[in-house]
Amino acid sequence: MTEIKFCENNFSFGTEEIMNRLKKDFNDIDISAESCLGYCGDCAVGPYALVNNEMIQADTAEELYEKIKKLI
Template structure:
């Protein structure tokens, strides 16, 4: 089951466009990448590259840091999903 990663168009200049493209080009991860006009996290948008991963905010100091943190968050979400499946949910 793919993990949703959402980006704010207003934050693309902070380097998230590069991160978005890297995610789309990475065949080793199962993500659904979406881009919206605004994600309503304007205080973050002005200061840092960020994204929502499975609905949770992930913030990086720079695009490379954000990419690594997104990969970690995706892995965590996949592990949680697998745990719930084993429990029958």
């Protein structure tokens, strides 16, 4: 099963909306938000998520959504 983790501190980049969209679009994925994922330097500069513990970064939240979709 695919596991996707989002950092709550990264929500200012629009990742909370992406997380909610993924939850709606894909029921068979474990999607969660955590208070900190430990990637503070990356978290401060743009949207990211961990997909099966691999960091996925993008310039925009929409680009992040598309990158995650391709991995699923």
